[in-house]
Amino acid sequence: MSDPVSVRRLGRGAAPYLLSLPSWAYLAAFFIIPLVSMLSMSLAKGNPLVGYAFAWNFAEFGKAVTQYNTQLIRSFWYGALSTFITLVITYPVAYWIAFYGGKHKGTFLFLILLPFFVSFVIRTLAWQFILSDQGLLLGTLKALHLLPKTTYVLSTPAAVVGGLVYNSVAYYILPLYVALEKVDRRVVRAAGDLYASPSATFWKVILPLSAPGIFAGFLLVFVTNVGDFVNAAVLGGPGTRMIGNIIQYNFFDAQNYPMAAALSSILMFLLILAIYLYARVFGAEQIQEYAA
Amino acid sequence: MPARPATSQPAPQGGAAPRPGSAPAAGNSQRMDVRLENVTKSYGPVTAVDDLSLVIESGEFFSLLGSSGCGKTTTLSMVGGFQEPTSGHIYLGGTDVSRLPPYKRDVNTVFQSYALFPHLTVAENVAFGLKRKKVPKSEIESRVAEMMRLVDLKGFENRKPALLSGGQQQRVALARALVNRPKLLLLDEPLGALDLKLRKQMQIELKRIQVEVGITFLYVTHDQEEAIVMSDRLAVMSKGKIEQVGPPSEVYDRPATEFVAGFLGASNMMWGEVSGQAGDYVAVKLDGGAVLQVPAAAAEGHGTRLRLGVRPEKISVLPVSEPAREGWNTLEGTVTLSVYTGIGHQYTIRDAAGHEFAAYVQNSEAARGPDRGEAVRIAWRPEHTFVVAPEQG
Ligand SMILES: Nc1ncnc2c1ncn2[C@@H]1O[C@H](COP(=O)(O)OP(=O)(O)O)[C@@H](O)[C@H]1O
Ligand SMILES: [Mg+2]
Numbered sequence: 001m002s003d004p005v006s007v008r009r010l011g012r013g014a015a016p017y018l019l020s021l022p023s024w025a026y027l028a029a030f031f032i033i034p035l036v037s038m039l040s041m042s043l044a045k046g047n048p049l050v051g052y053a054f055a056w057n058f059a060e061f062g063k064a065v066t067q068y069n070t071q072l073i074r075s076f077w078y079g080a081l082s083t084f085i086t087l088v089i090t091y092p093v094a095y096w097i098a099f100y101g102g103k104h105k106g107t108f109l110f111l112i113l114l115p116f117f118v119s120f121v122i123r124t125l126a127w128q129f130i131l132s133d134q135g136l137l138l139g140t141l142k143a144l145h146l147l148p149k150t151t152y153v154l155s156t157p158a159a160v161v162g163g164l165v166y167n168s169v170a171y172y173i174l175p176l177y178v179a180l181e182k183v184d185r186r187v188v189r190a191a192g193d194l195y196a197s198p199s200a201t202f203w204k205v206i207l208p209l210s211a212p213g214i215f216a217g218f219l220l221v222f223v224t225n226v227g228d229f230v231n232a233a234v235l236g237g238p239g240t241r242m243i244g245n246i247i248q249y250n251f252f253d254a255q256n257y258p259m260a261a262a263l264s265s266i267l268m269f270l271l272i273l274a275i276y277l278y279a280r281v282f283g284a285e286q287i288q289e290y291a292a
Numbered sequence: 293m294p295a296r297p298a299t300s301q302p303a304p305q306g307g308a309a310p311r312p313g314s315a316p317a318a319g320n321s322q323r324m325d326v327r328l329e330n331v332t333k334s335y336g337p338v339t340a341v342d343d344l345s346l347v348i349e350s351g352e353f354f355s356l357l358g359s360s361g362c363g364k365t366t367t368l369s370m371v372g373g374f375q376e377p378t379s380g381h382i383y384l385g386g387t388d389v390s391r392l393p394p395y396k397r398d399v400n401t402v403f404q405s406y407a408l409f410p411h412l413t414v415a416e417n418v419a420f421g422l423k424r425k426k427v428p429k430s431e432i433e434s435r436v437a438e439m440m441r442l443v444d445l446k447g448f449e450n451r452k453p454a455l456l457s458g459g460q461q462q463r464v465a466l467a468r469a470l471v472n473r474p475k476l477l478l479l480d481e482p483l484g485a486l487d488l489k490l491r492k493q494m495q496i497e498l499k500r501i502q503v504e505v506g507i508t509f510l511y512v513t514h515d516q517e518e519a520i521v522m523s524d525r526l527a528v529m530s531k532g533k534i535e536q537v538g539p540p541s542e543v544y545d546r547p548a549t550e551f552v553a554g555f556l557g558a559s560n561m562m563w564g565e566v567s568g569q570a571g572d573y574v575a576v577k578l579d580g581g582a583v584l585q586v587p588a589a590a591a592e593g594h595g596t597r598l599r600l601g602v603r604p605e606k607i608s609v610l611p612v613s614e615p616a617r618e619g620w621n622t623l624e625g626t627v628t629l630s631v632y633t634g635i636g637h638q639y640t641i642r643d644a645a646g647h648e649f650a651a652y653v654q655n656s657e658a659a660r661g662p663d664r665g666e667a668v669r670i671a672w673r674p675e676h677t678f679v680v681a682p683e684q685g
Binding site: 189 | 409424
């Protein structure tokens with residue numbers, strides 16, 4: 001039976017699906033298709049001159065791991081370290097703005113985000129200028145004989161991790177601020193009423209309640225930093241190359257697309273694993289619960 | 293109430309001696325638990341609490357009753373330590389705590405919003421205060437279990453607060469505070485968020501728990517019925533000041549001020565002039581011309597021009613055909629409004645002078661009440677007449 005009423009009902013039931021079609025189309029075009037093509041390219045065979053063809057060739061994965069395991073491990077190490085340092089630096093700032101910012105919360109946030117309106121590459125190049133051997137900082141200190149002439153910062157791990165931290169500040173401070181802003185002040189007051197000293201209130205109530213912000217910031221910053229290549233390229237040296245630099249080299253310079261794709265696939269897999277482990281350790285279900 | 297032997301009192305500490313003239317009159321035979329002395333709290337130009345003095349005795353269920361904005365929460369916050377008084381002192385068990393932070397006071401609070409920890413289970417919420425006080429683990433477990441029984445939440449230990457109903461959350465908030473066995477429990481409109489039926493149920497429940505644990509409760513509410521039902525004593529507050537303190541029946545039957553007469557229940561108010569005295573009663577000639585008998589004790593200290601009142605339910609509405617009742621205060625008038633309320637009738641009666649009276653009459657009599665427009669006599673016993681300090685301005 002297809003009387004008008006039931007047709008209308010069907011139309012209404014299907015409406016949400018129809019309305020979500022553009023999103024599905026977007027996902028398919030910009031996420032699923034590139035993902036599949038990346039995975040298939042990682043299994044391709046050939047060379048830059050004749051081109052590459054799909055061949056179930058798993059050899060690139062083996063080569064990627066044996067040739068570039070140093071850079072892979074280093075990327076995760078730099079990524080984790082820079083994420084942690086960023087968290088430690090931004091948390092107190094976000095906390096202060098959320099709890100003591102008063103009427104000027106927006107202004108403080110804006111001031112902190114202001115440098116990030118400048119292009120990412122320019123900002124990183126500015127650090128190169130500041131940190132170079134005879135640059136603004138070291139040059140001045142050396143001229144004043146406060147540092148030996150041989151001191152250098154550029155191309156050390158510290159310079160790369162420092163650059164990663166600097167570039168991550170905005171991405172960590174925003175989710176932290178939002179989470180801390182959402183912490184119910186009445187609950188904080190209740191902790192004080194229940195004999196929690198200010199430090200116990202922080203560790204037992206405020207910190208756990210801001211966990212969603214810590215997790216959101218971790219996702220944004222860790223994933224970006226592990227795959228980053230600009231900081232290592234601009235501030236680092238041969239000893240600080242990250243997997244992003246290797247992928248970039250294989251893709252643009254060597255034009256070894258299967259290797260670049262295999263490395264990208266490995267990176268993606270390891271990142272998903274890392275996020276899964278984080279969620280397991282800190283309880284994803286809880287994280288979602290407060291976020292709700 | 294039998295006086296406790298004075299020797300059982302702890303020796304007063306140096307700073308706790310009441311300063312002459314500032315301590316409000318209190319039953320000195322009772323151990324004083326909470327004392328507010330000339331406490332004032334100002335927020336810039338706003339005086340939220342104005343020179344308030346109050347004594348709450350140990351084990352009492354004491355209510356602060358007043359309309360929104362009269363300073364109840366501010367008073368409670370100062371006792372709890374969330375606000376510092378602008379001036380004045382607060383003593384708990386004889387110790388001046390006016391400047392102590394909340395976590396150093398032997399006081400716990402049940403917040404209106406409950407303010408449960410959303411990331412902790414019910415049992416963890418209840419154990420929170422004990423853990424901060426470093427109570428041994430086994431004792432925490434037994435005390436939490438005891439509380440779960442007391443508030444009837446056994447079996448909910450491992451739930452998160454978000455999965456509880458409003459009434460259950462309310463009871464977790466209560467358990468979380470009571471488990472610490474504070475000297476004093478502060479409750480800020482704890483039933484405000486519950487629906488009427490649950491609220492009535494929780495009123496009885498709270499009272500039962502208070503009697504069982506014997507802890508002093510300082511209870512804030514704007515609901516006069518709640519305060520009357522639950523309190524051993526209550527204070528009616530208005531504009532940051534206390535209008536009257538006493539047991540509910542006393543405050544209800546003998547309101548001290550016109551504000552109290554109007555806030556706690558309804559009152560018929562009249563102006564009159566003392567015209568003579570006979571025994572325990574003074575004769576008062578109302579502005580309308582009629583003469584009433586008023587207990588001399590009630591009129592004492594109010595001068596010769598009196599603000600009188602009588603509660604609507606104390607008034608009998610009688611047919612004019614009946615003989616006037618001997619010795620009762622009697623006025624004649626006409627019924628201008630008759631409203632059926634289920635348990636009775638609510639009448640508005642206008643007397644000869646044009647003054648309107650409200651009267652509540654229960655439907656216990658077989659005869660049906662007067663109709664609108666009917667001439668009636670209203671009468672009440674002289675001792676039901678009270679005298680108040682008139683409203684300023
Ligand atoms: N933090 C504050 N800042 C300014 N004014 C306040 C503050 N807290 C309360 N007040 C004012 O003090 C008065 C009493 O408030 P409150 O104690 O909350 O009343 P209640 O609990 O009886 O409703 C009100 O006029 C209120 O506006
Ligand atoms: Mg209030």
